[in-house]
Amino acid sequence: MIETRRFTVSGQGETGPARAEARVSIRNLSKTYRTRRGAHVALDNVSLDIGASEFVVLLGPSGCGKTTLLRCVAGLEEPDAGEILINGQLVFSSEKGISVPPEKRPFNMVFQSYALWPHMTVQDNVAYPLRNAGRAVRAARESAGEALRLVGLGDYLAAYPGQLSGGQQQRVALARAIVSGDGLILFDEPLSNLDAKVRERLRLELLGLQSRIGFAAIYVTHDQVEALALADRIAVMDVGRIEQVGTSDEIYDAPRSRYVSDFVGSANELPGRIVSVGETVVVDTPMGRMEGGFGGEPVAVGADAWVMFRPEHCQFDFEPGCDGENRLDGEVLRSLYLGASMQHVVGSEDRQIVVTRTGGGPLEPGTDVTVCCPVGRVRIFPGDTGR
Amino acid sequence: MSAIDHGAVSGTSLSRLRARLQRTSPFTLLLWGVLLFISVGLILYPLVTALVYEAGNVAEGFMSLTTGELSRRVPEVILNTVIVVAGATALAVVIGSALAWANERSDASLGFVGQLLPLAALIVPPIAGVIGWAVLLDPRVGLLNYFLRWLVSPLGLGLREGPFNIYTMTGLIVTTGLYTVPYVYLVMSAALQRLDPSVEEASRVNGASPLRTMLRVTFPAIKPALAASILLGAISGISLFSVPAVLGAGARVDVISVYIYRLLSDYPAQTGPALVLALGMLIVVQMMLIGQHLLVKKGQNAAISGRGFRGTKVRLGGFRHVVRGLAVFYLVLTAVLPILGLLLVSLQPFWTPAINVATLTLDNFRFVLFENNQTVEALRNSMGLGVAVATFNMLVTGAIALHLGKHGAARRFADSLTGLPATIPHTVIGVAFILAFSREPLRIYGTTAILLLAYVVMTITYAARAAASAADSISAELGEASRVSKASDFRTLWRILLPLALPGLVAGWIMVFVHTVGEVTASAFLSGTHNPVIGRVLLDFWNFGNFPQVAAMALVITLISSTLVGLMLFVTRRAHKVTVS
Numbered sequence: 001m002i003e004t005r006r007f008t009v010s011g012q013g014e015t016g017p018a019r020a021e022a023r024v025s026i027r028n029l030s031k032t033y034r035t036r037r038g039a040h041v042a043l044d045n046v047s048l049d050i051g052a053s054e055f056v057v058l059l060g061p062s063g064c065g066k067t068t069l070l071r072c073v074a075g076l077e078e079p080d081a082g083e084i085l086i087n088g089q090l091v092f093s094s095e096k097g098i099s100v101p102p103e104k105r106p107f108n109m110v111f112q113s114y115a116l117w118p119h120m121t122v123q124d125n126v127a128y129p130l131r132n133a134g135r136a137v138r139a140a141r142e143s144a145g146e147a148l149r150l151v152g153l154g155d156y157l158a159a160y161p162g163q164l165s166g167g168q169q170q171r172v173a174l175a176r177a178i179v180s181g182d183g184l185i186l187f188d189e190p191l192s193n194l195d196a197k198v199r200e201r202l203r204l205e206l207l208g209l210q211s212r213i214g215f216a217a218i219y220v221t222h223d224q225v226e227a228l229a230l231a232d233r234i235a236v237m238d239v240g241r242i243e244q245v246g247t248s249d250e251i252y253d254a255p256r257s258r259y260v261s262d263f264v265g266s267a268n269e270l271p272g273r274i275v276s277v278g279e280t281v282v283v284d285t286p287m288g289r290m291e292g293g294f295g296g297e298p299v300a301v302g303a304d305a306w307v308m309f310r311p312e313h314c315q316f317d318f319e320p321g322c323d324g325e326n327r328l329d330g331e332v333l334r335s336l337y338l339g340a341s342m343q344h345v346v347g348s349e350d351r352q353i354v355v356t357r358t359g360g361g362p363l364e365p366g367t368d369v370t371v372c373c374p375v376g377r378v379r380i381f382p383g384d385t386g387r
Numbered sequence: 388m389s390a391i392d393h394g395a396v397s398g399t400s401l402s403r404l405r406a407r408l409q410r411t412s413p414f415t416l417l418l419w420g421v422l423l424f425i426s427v428g429l430i431l432y433p434l435v436t437a438l439v440y441e442a443g444n445v446a447e448g449f450m451s452l453t454t455g456e457l458s459r460r461v462p463e464v465i466l467n468t469v470i471v472v473a474g475a476t477a478l479a480v481v482i483g484s485a486l487a488w489a490n491e492r493s494d495a496s497l498g499f500v501g502q503l504l505p506l507a508a509l510i511v512p513p514i515a516g517v518i519g520w521a522v523l524l525d526p527r528v529g530l531l532n533y534f535l536r537w538l539v540s541p542l543g544l545g546l547r548e549g550p551f552n553i554y555t556m557t558g559l560i561v562t563t564g565l566y567t568v569p570y571v572y573l574v575m576s577a578a579l580q581r582l583d584p585s586v587e588e589a590s591r592v593n594g595a596s597p598l599r600t601m602l603r604v605t606f607p608a609i610k611p612a613l614a615a616s617i618l619l620g621a622i623s624g625i626s627l628f629s630v631p632a633v634l635g636a637g638a639r640v641d642v643i644s645v646y647i648y649r650l651l652s653d654y655p656a657q658t659g660p661a662l663v664l665a666l667g668m669l670i671v672v673q674m675m676l677i678g679q680h681l682l683v684k685k686g687q688n689a690a691i692s693g694r695g696f697r698g699t700k701v702r703l704g705g706f707r708h709v710v711r712g713l714a715v716f717y718l719v720l721t722a723v724l725p726i727l728g729l730l731l732v733s734l735q736p737f738w739t740p741a742i743n744v745a746t747l748t749l750d751n752f753r754f755v756l757f758e759n760n761q762t763v764e765a766l767r768n769s770m771g772l773g774v775a776v777a778t779f780n781m782l783v784t785g786a787i788a789l790h791l792g793k794h795g796a797a798r799r800f801a802d803s804l805t806g807l808p809a810t811i812p813h814t815v816i817g818v819a820f821i822l823a824f825s826r827e828p829l830r831i832y833g834t835t836a837i838l839l840l841a842y843v844v845m846t847i848t849y850a851a852r853a854a855a856s857a858a859d860s861i862s863a864e865l866g867e868a869s870r871v872s873k874a875s876d877f878r879t880l881w882r883i884l885l886p887l888a889l890p891g892l893v894a895g896w897i898m899v900f901v902h903t904v905g906e907v908t909a910s911a912f913l914s915g916t917h918n919p920v921i922g923r924v925l926l927d928f929w930n931f932g933n934f935p936q937v938a939a940m941a942l943v944i945t946l947i948s949s950t951l952v953g954l955m956l957f958v959t960r961r962a963h964k965v966t967v968s
Binding site for chain 2 (some may be wrong): 118176
C-alpha cells in the first residue's frame with residue numbers, strides 16, 4: 001500500500017481574517033455510506049476553505065468522495081460529522097444539529113447531465129431561480145435573457161432544451177447557475193458529457209465568465225487536464241481524504257505524495273534504495289543511480305523509495321542541454337507518434353520509462369540510448385517497493 | 388473501502404433520527420399520514436375490528452365449517468376453487484408467456500396487437516366479457532352455439548343444444564384463464580425486456596438450438612418472473628368473483644369467493660363461517676407469497692440490467708403467421724366476440740339467438756341510461772367513485788413517488804405499504820369492511836363512503852406502480868436542480884416533477900378509473916339499493932334475467948373503458964415521443 005499522509009488545511013495562516021474571508025469553509029467533514037456489503041468511507045475528516053472568488057477544483061478518480069463532498073456543500077447529502085459554513089454562516093453542523101436545506105443555501109449548481117427541465121423553454125429554465133426568489137415574471141425573464149446573452153444563447157430564448165446541442169444545453173445550465181448571483185457555483189463534472197472540442201471551448205468560456213462576474217467555484221472532475229486548466233487551487237482527493245491542496249503548478253511540479261504525482265499528469269516511477277541524503281538525495285534504481293529531492297517525508301539512508309519524474313522533463317543525451325547527473329541507459333522499445341509530441345518507451349522488458357519529446361522523429365527499436373533528467377525535476381517518495 | 392466501527396455509528400444514529408424528524412417538512416408528514424391512514428385505517432382496522440367483534444362467531448363458524456352443517460359443502464367448494472384456480476392459472480401462464488416470448492424474442496413481433504394484449508382485461512372489463520361469453524355460449528340460446536348449429540345443420544344432426552356449454556367447470560376455467568392472461572403477459576414480457584439477449588446469443592453461438600436455448604437459458608433466467616406470474620394468476624383467481632358469480636350458478640359450481648358472498652347475503656347471514664373462510668383465503672395467499680419469497684432467492688435473476696437491448700430475433704419462418712394469428716385470436720376471444728354478442732343481445736327486446744332485424748331497438752340503452760333509477764344511479768355512482776378514487780390515489784401515490792425520491796428506506800417502506808393491498812384478496816376486504824363498518828364508531832355500511840374506501844384500498848397498488856414508473860423515469864438531477872434553484876419541496880413537486888410525470892400519472896389515473904368502474908367483488912359485498920354501482924347492478928340484473936338490459940349496460944361500461952384505454956395509449960405514446968426528441 002501507498003503510505004499517505006492526511007492533508008489538513010487548518011494550521012498557521014488560517015486564523016482570524018483569512019477564515020472570515022472564505023466563501024465556503026468545510027471543517028472536519030466525515031461521511032460513511034452503509035450498504036448491505038458493509039461500510040464505505042466517502043469522506044474522512046476533510047477540511048477545506050474556498051476564497052470569495054476562488055476557483056477550486058476537486059480532483060480524483062471515481063469513488064474518491066469528491067462528488068460526495070460537493071453534494072454535502074450543496075445540502076443534497078448530509079455528512080455524518082463536521083461543519084460547513086457558506087459566507088460565514090453555518091449551514092451544517094453535526095454537533096449543533098444544523099442542516100439547512102439546499103433551497104436555503106446561497107449557491108447554485110451545474111450538473112453533469114445539464115438537468116434542464118424539458119417542459120420549460122430555455123428562458124423559463126433560467127428565470128426559474130429568480131421566480132423562486134420572488135421576482136416578478138417579467139423582471140425574471142428579462143434577467144434570464146441577459147444571462148443567456150452572456151453565455152452566447154441570446155437567440156434561443158424560446159427554444160426547448162431538447163432542441164439544443166449538448167454544449168448549448170450546458171450553457172443554459174451555466175446561465176441558470178449565474179442568474180441569481182449567489183456568488184458560489186458548484187460544478188459536478190459539467191463537461192464530461194461533451195465532445196473534446198466543445199469541452200475545450202466551454203472551459204475557456206467558463207474562465208472568462210468567472211473573471212467577469214467573479215463567483216467562487218467548487219468544480220468536481222476526474223479529468224486532470226481540465227483541473228490544471230481551470231483551477232486557482234486544486235484539491236487532489238483519494239478515498240475520502242484530501243491528499244494535497246495547491247495551485248496547478250504546485251500540484252504538477254511539486255506533488256507531495258506518490259499518489260498525487262501519479263494521478264496528475266503522467267509519471268515515470270522507479271523503485272530504489274536510498275544511498276545518501278544530503279543537499280540532494282541519491283537513490284539506486286534498477287536503471288541506474290538517480291539524484292533528486294524528497295517529495296514527501298524525508299527518510300534515512302537504506303530505506304526503500306520510489307523515484308518519480310515526468311516524461312516531458314526527460315531528454316536524450318544526443319540532444320543539447322543534457323548535462324545532468326541522472327543518466328539512465330536503456331534500449332528503445334518503441335516510439336509512439338502523438339501528433340504534437342512523440343513518446344519513446346525506453347528500458348528493458350521488465351522495466352520501462354517514457355520520454356516525451358516535442359519534435360524529432362521516431363527512433364529505431366533496439367537503439368541503445370541514454371536518457372537524462374535534471375536533478376531538480378526528480379522527486380523521491382518513501383514507500384515499500386516490494387523488494 | 389474500509390469497515391468502520393458499527394457501535395460508534397449506531398450511537399449517533401438515534402439523535403440523527405430525531406434531528407431528521409424535526410426537519411421533516413409538513414408536506415412529508417402529511418404524505419406519511421395519508422399512507423398510515425390507508426394501511427392502518429383501511430386494512431388493519433377492518434380486519435382487526437371484524438375479528439374482535441366476531442370473536443365468538445369465529446369459533447362457532449369454525450365448528451360449523453369443520454363438523455357442523457356446512458362441513459358437507461365446504462370441501463367441495465374448496466376443491467372447486469383449487470381446480471378453477473389451477474386450471475385457469477395454467478392456461479394463462481402458457482398463453483401469456485408464449486405470447487410474451489413471441490413478442491419479445493421472435494420475429495413474429497406483434498406490433499400494435501402486442502401493445503393491446505396486456506390491456507385486454509381493461510378494454511373489456513371481465514364482468515362484461517363474461518356476460519358476453521355467457522350470451523354467446525349458453526347451451527340453448529347462445530348466439531355462437533346457434534350459429535354453429537346452423538353451420539352443421541346440413542349434416543342433419545338436428546342438434547337442439549350446444550355444441551358448447553359455458554355453464555360447466557371447463558367454461559369457468561377457460562373464461563377465468565382468458566382474463567388472467569394479460570397479467571402473466573405483462574410480467575413475462577417485462578422480464579424478457581430486462582434480460583440481456585446477449586446471454587441467449589452466447590448460447591446460440593456455443594451451438595445450442597433455439598429450442599434448447601429457450602429451455603436451458605431463457606427460461607431459467609426468467610424463472611422468478613414465471614413464479615411471480617403464477618402467483619399473480621393464483622391470487623387473482625382465488626378472489627375472482629365476476630366469472631363464478633355469472634357462470635357458477637348455471638354450472639352448479641360454487642367457488643369460495645361466491646360461497647362466502649352467499650353466506651353473508653342469505654338470511655340469516657352467517658358471519659362467523661364467512662369470516663373464517665375469508666381469513667383462510669388470506670392465510671393461503673400469504674403463505675404463497677412467503678413460498679415465492681423462499682423459492683426465488685435473491686441474485687438468481689442475474690444479468691438483468693439496463694434497457695434497450697437489441698438482440699437478433701428467433702426466426703419462426705412461416706410459423707410466425709400462426710403466432711400472430713394466435714395473438715389476434717386471443718383478442719377476438721377476449722374483446723371482439725363478447726362485444727359482438729353483447730351488442731346483438733342489447734339491441735333485441737328479449738334474448739333470442741334468431742336475430743330479427745325488424746325488431747332491433749335501442750330501447751334497452753334508453754332504459755339503462757335514462758329510465759331506470761337503479762342503473763342511472765349506479766352509472767352515476769360508479770363514474771363519480773371512479774373519478775374520486777383515481778384522483779385521490781394518483782395524487783397520493785404520485786406525491787409519494789415523486790417526493791420521496793427513487794431510493795432510500797423511506798420510499799421502500801412506502802412502496803411496501805402501498806403494495807400491501809395487492810396481497811389481500813378482494814373478497815377478504817369485502818368481508819372485513821362489511822363486518823367492521825356496519826357498527827359504531829364507523830357505521831357507513833350502505834353508503835357510497837364505504838365503497839370509496841374499499842376502492843381506494845383495492846386500487847392503490849395499481850396507482851402506486853403506475854406512479855413509481857412515471858416518477859422513476861425522471862432523472863434525480865432534475866429535482867435537485869430545482870432545489871438548488873431555491874424552490875421549496877412543494878414548488879419542486881408542482882412546477883418540475885409533476886409536469887414531467889404527468890403522462891404516466893394520467894395513464895395510471897385511467898387504469899385506476901377503469902378498474903374501479905368495472906369492479907365487482909367489493910361492489911357485490913358492499914353495494915345495495917341505497918348505494919348501487921355498476922358491478923352490483925349488472926349481477927342483479929343478470930340473476931333476475933333482464934338479459935338485454937344487462938348486455939346494454941355491459942356495453943356501456945365497455946365503451947367507457949375502451950375509450951379511456953385508447954386515450955391512455957395516446958397519452959403515453961405522445962409522452963414517449965416528447966422525451967425521445
